[in-house]
Amino acid sequence: METKLLFYAIALLLVPKTAISQSLLSFSKNLSVSIENRFDFDVNKYLEEKILSISGEKMEFNADEITFNDHPLEVKSCKTRGNTTLQFRRKSFSLSLNNPMALQRVQVKKLAINNLAMDENYWRARLCFLLMKAVGIFPLKNQYAELLINGKTQGTYLMIQKPEDYCRSLGSDLLVRRGEGGQISIDYSNDSELKKMVKKLKRAPGLPKYFSDKQLSDSLNQIIDLEQYYKWLAFNYLIRNGDYYDELFLFLDPETNKFGMIPWDYDDAFASQPHEGLDKRNHALGDRLIYSSEASLDRAIGKDDYLYSNYLKTFLDVVNILTPEVLKESFEQIYQELYPFFMEQAIIAQSEYDQSGLTNINRLQDDLNLHYQYIVRRQSTVKTTIALDLDQ
Numbered sequence: 001m002e003t004k005l006l007f008y009a010i011a012l013l014l015v016p017k018t019a020i021s022q023s024l025l026s027f028s029k030n031l032s033v034s035i036e037n038r039f040d041f042d043v044n045k046y047l048e049e050k051i052l053s054i055s056g057e058k059m060e061f062n063a064d065e066i067t068f069n070d071h072p073l074e075v076k077s078c079k080t081r082g083n084t085t086l087q088f089r090r091k092s093f094s095l096s097l098n099n100p101m102a103l104q105r106v107q108v109k110k111l112a113i114n115n116l117a118m119d120e121n122y123w124r125a126r127l128c129f130l131l132m133k134a135v136g137i138f139p140l141k142n143q144y145a146e147l148l149i150n151g152k153t154q155g156t157y158l159m160i161q162k163p164e165d166y167c168r169s170l171g172s173d174l175l176v177r178r179g180e181g182g183q184i185s186i187d188y189s190n191d192s193e194l195k196k197m198v199k200k201l202k203r204a205p206g207l208p209k210y211f212s213d214k215q216l217s218d219s220l221n222q223i224i225d226l227e228q229y230y231k232w233l234a235f236n237y238l239i240r241n242g243d244y245y246d247e248l249f250l251f252l253d254p255e256t257n258k259f260g261m262i263p264w265d266y267d268d269a270f271a272s273q274p275h276e277g278l279d280k281r282n283h284a285l286g287d288r289l290i291y292s293s294e295a296s297l298d299r300a301i302g303k304d305d306y307l308y309s310n311y312l313k314t315f316l317d318v319v320n321i322l323t324p325e326v327l328k329e330s331f332e333q334i335y336q337e338l339y340p341f342f343m344e345q346a347i348i349a350q351s352e353y354d355q356s357g358l359t360n361i362n363r364l365q366d367d368l369n370l371h372y373q374y375i376v377r378r379q380s381t382v383k384t385t386i387a388l389d390l391d392q
Helices: 002-014 045-053 124-135 163-170 192-209 213-221 226-238 278-285 296-303 305-321 324-342 345-353 361-391
Strands: 038-042 065-068 075-081 092-103 106-114 142-149 152-161 174-178 184-189 248-252 259-263
Touching (some): 045 142, 092 152, 106 163, 124 142, 124 226, 124 305, 124 324, 142 324, 152 163, 152 345, 192 213, 192 248, 192 296, 213 305, 226 259, 226 305, 226 361, 296 305, 324 345
Parallel strands (some): 038 142
Antiparallel strands (some): 075 092, 106 152, 174 184, 248 259
């Protein structure tokens, strides 16, 4: 392992300076200040105060009216959502609609409206979704929106199509979520026979006890889209996602009859260490390019040379797609999208209630530039490291 680390150190020295010293992002001053998406919840005064003051407790409520861009929505149910984010004054919501609304030219009936209270300067989740879409592992529509209660702004939100909504559009009848301790919970299923597939999915992490190399790869690939899973693992490593073990939906693809991936929740991108801590992670995975060791399937990929080699090849595809140019374009798109929100003093004043406190346009620019420089360096270093690993 010491020899390998020496190779990595040399690789860092060989990374071209142009890759390390990228130009700063371009922040145009001639951007639109028009906010395109706006929800307004019309509720009685008692309910308004309860929504803002309640902490850590989910609630379902009936609004007198909910509009999107001044058009009334036919709401089936409205609930506060999230776990940790329920502790904040600005709540997140789940909407279920009787009739669909348009989100990026797609008709959706179920969506989350997330408060981004733990997402400093509001860009991490949106950036991750853009980059994952570029590598083909994030299908859900999402856009920024302002949310108001009784005409009073609650700040900047991100509205996201729910996984169930997307799966129904594909004709998939089975959606599950991976939870803590390896639990697989059924989010919805319209076919009792398909629940047999859940049993296969639960058995997947145990297959390394019986198979290895190509036989293990083939066995796993009969259950899940292994190429998609590799892409997801690779992206989490590249972006240093600190907590992703239980942030994964899996849907049964009716065309392939195996499970595809829907990643969820990127509040912990650019984390200093994985959820379980560096010591535990390093003990389980050593110098393998997998960010977290929490999932038994991920540990199996790290330990099986055949699987790990295929994973690295997929990882190389990912970093080849996410070039410095693609990264720069995505960061600058985020800035353009957020700019109107940061120009509205009443909106940005709501950041006072968030985890990182009051922000402003200068803090946003500095934050974006810092992390853009970081991810470009990381992309270059990881690409060189993968090439060394595959050559050995």
